[in-house]
Amino acid sequence: MPRDAVRRRLLAAAAQSFAERGYEDSKLEDIAHTAGFTKGAVYSNFAGKAELFGAVLGAGADTEFSLVMDEIRDAEHFAEAVGAASRTVARRIVGDAGRGQLALEFAARAARDEGTREILTPLRRLQRAAASRSIGQVAEHTGAELVAAPDVAALILHCLCNGLSNERIADPEAIDAAAVEQALTTVLTALVVRPAETDTETPRNP
Numbered sequence: 273m274p275r276d277a278v279r280r281r282l283l284a285a286a287a288q289s290f291a292e293r294g295y296e297d298s299k300l301e302d303i304a305h306t307a308g309f310t311k312g313a314v315y316s317n318f319a320g321k322a323e324l325f326g327a328v329l330g331a332g333a334d335t336e337f338s339l340v341m342d343e344i345r346d347a348e349h350f351a352e353a354v355g356a357a358s359r360t361v362a363r364r365i366v367g368d369a370g371r372g373q374l375a376l377e378f379a380a381r382a383a384r385d386e387g388t389r390e391i392l393t394p395l396r397r398l399q400r401a402a403a404s405r406s407i408g409q410v411a412e413h414t415g416a417e418l419v420a421a422p423d424v425a426a427l428i429l430h431c432l433c434n435g436l437s438n439e440r441i442a443d444p445e446a447i448d449a450a451a452v453e454q455a456l457t458t459v460l461t462a463l464v465v466r467p468a469e470t471d472t473e474t475p476r477n478p
Contacts, residue, residue, distance in 0.1 A: 279317050279327075281307040287328045291370035295325055295377055325378060326391040332371045333399050336364050341406060350416035354460040362453035365437050369444070372437035400426045417465040425463050432459055 285307035289298040300321055304311045318324040343360045347353035365372065382389040403426035411418050418425060436455060440447040 275317070278307075278309065278313060282309070282314060282317060282324070283328055283331055286324050287332075290325060290328060290374055295321070295374075295381065300324075322381075322385075322388050322391055325374070326395055329371070329375055329378060330395050330398075332368070332374075333395075336361065337399075337402055337406075339364070344406075344410060347410065348414065350410065350414040350464055351461070353410050353414060354457055358453045358456035358460065361433060361456055362449045365433065365440055365452050366449045369441060372441055375434065376438055376441065396430070400430050403429060411464075419463050419465055428459065428463070429456075432456065 282303065285303045286298070289303050289306065298321070300314050301311050303324070304314050307313070314324065318327060340357050340360050343356040344353040347356060378388065378392055382392040400423070404422040407418070407425050407429075408422035410416070411422070420428070432455065436447065436452050440452065
């Protein structure tokens with residue numbers, strides 16, 4: 273079986289195990305068995321449980337980023353991109369509470385364990401860098417002027433999404449899809465000085 277196919281099956285089994293049992297109670301032997309492999313297959317692809325855990329979170333973040341980019345790629349105005357991105361992220365936060373719980377658990381472990389932090393830190397940096405690039409590209413395409421540099425805007429949004437996910441876990445009745453979408457839309461709109469559609473029909477660079 274191709275290596276990438278093995279990794280995909282291991283990641284799917286790991287995601288299921290971590291979501292159902294949490295990090296501590298998930299066993300590599302059980303994950304490997306669910307995927308149809310031996311424990312050796314896990315160590316052939318990942319250094320250990322912490323790295324596998326980080327890979328599961330990274331795969332989920334990549335999926336969300338791809339979904340958002342698919343929704344905003346053809347947006348002609350910044351407000352249109354804001355609406356599409358907010359709806360997509362809100363659906364993910366509300367519809368996939370398990371991933372939010374995993375991220376919270378991993379962050380808590382990283383605060384106490386250097387090995388976990390060494391896995392989480394580059395993952396978070398990659399996520400912020402990808403968000404920064406996409407924000408810059410959308411702003412340039414739509415002619416929007418940003419209040420802050422793309423990397424600062426990405427940091428703000430990254431923290432907001434993590435915070436909304438945590439609040440959803442704590443109070444799902446109040447923090448529904450509408451509330452999440454409204455919060456994201458409000459902050460994204462505030463990051464723009466002047467969206468292109470309120471100024472001129474011709475996009476211009478910041």
